Amino acid sequence: MKTSQIFNLNRFGRYASSTLTMRYRQLLLMTGAAAAAIFIFSFLTLINNSTWRYEQWLQLVIPLTIACGLFYSGTAFPSFRNREKTMSYLMIPASTLEKLLYEFAERIIAFILIFPVLLNLFGNLAATMVTSIKNYQQITSNIEHLSIIKLFQNSPDGSSKVILLGAIAALLLVFTGSVTFKKYPLVKTTIFSTGVVLAIAGYFYLIIEKMHLVHPWIENMGDHLSQNQALSIFVIMLSIFSLVALCYSYFKLKEKEIS
């Protein structure tokens, strides 16, 4: 097969611009909904606190990022929720790789780049409004503004890499679910992956803690590894998981049919 049948930059550009034209309303709506969620949650949290240090923003940033990220990635490949749209989607003259890359860029890369900006903008808008309201009511307050960059800079060494890779892996998991399951992909992926994680954890618990069937070195691995080594292993595992999820998505997309 010619490489131009697998990937062609011009065709990818055409596909991306066409898909954006078809989807821009939904994307704008989702961005607006995310901005509203950030603002409302930040406002409701800050209005009930007279002091809010920038580290405390993590209590808002983490759950908001997880909720919005999983929802957004879990609704990738919107055409697959409907038989007629699936048909039109599969007939678009672009390769499977181009379709997958576009979806990856729209649902994962764009989220990682745009969501922190939305958090900064609308989190700080809520902070400014709460401060103004409290000043007007002559209530003493000390609300620090959110800075995602500062939060990242002040995190322990290497942890920002793990957080970023962990986020990509989690988003890729639901992204894979969205190409695999036709209906309720987010719910089905959550149930499926919870089952898998519990099964694996249960298996290792049994063989390590109960049966002592593994080499003592592995059993006491935590004592032998430095923090950096443990982080590196975790980073490698997350990277492998992300690559496997992406490859699986490619093949699921490639073998998609209409019954």
Place this chain on the structure above:
Amino acid sequence: MIEITNLNFRYGKQPNLFEGLSLSEDAGNIVGLLGKNGAGKSTLLKLLTGLLEAPIGSVNVMGENPIWRNPSFLEEVYFVPEEYDLPSVKIAEFVKANAKFYPRFDHSKMGKILSDFELNPENRLSKQSYGQRKKFLIAFALSTNCKLLVLDEPTNGLDIPSKAIFRKVVASSLSEDQLVFISTHQVKDVENLIDKIIILDQGKIIFHESLWEISEKVAFSTVTSLEGSQCLYHEIAPGGFNIMKPANGNTTEVDIELLFNATINGIKFN
């Protein structure tokens, strides 16, 4: 252009829909695909366009296996399904965004057909009726100038004037290097348009001939009495009978509905 050999196909654990089906078709034809409900017309169209994979047998369209869905193949195939879902954008926006995928897309032809169908490019697709959206899809499909056009029940939902316009625009839009497959139950809508007929029944092609060949063999007429009519097949009609009889050098217009019913009822006329 199309070569299907010994195709076996079934959905899940259901019995075989196609068993040893073979078909060959060249460019330059408008083929009417007829069959009863559940005969496998839509399935055959999906196999031709790469929306379904043939597990046994081979399907070859323009030298490729359609299920590979190579971009070069998809650029030359346009499928208008019976049911469809169009995005909520203006007609002009849809055309601008999607025409660039088809190297031979003809914008002037698009404008002409839209005007024939009385569709305004500034109208939003989601605000159009089912029939208007179907007309738009037909206009787009014809304007792509794809080598293979597949239309599944294209006249469903079209009003009476639009059906006539449909026949006119299809007949005037095609070139010799194109092949059109039209699957339909509304045979009257495609009379004078198709030049070949394929009839599917119980997973087999039971009839595959050009209208010219048919009119050489059989003639169609309406008679008040069957006596002495040499009829091969007849149906009661207002004022008498619609009959199919040996042509004997007498060429008539093909009554596709009568031909279909005769074939389904096992009448042979070779």
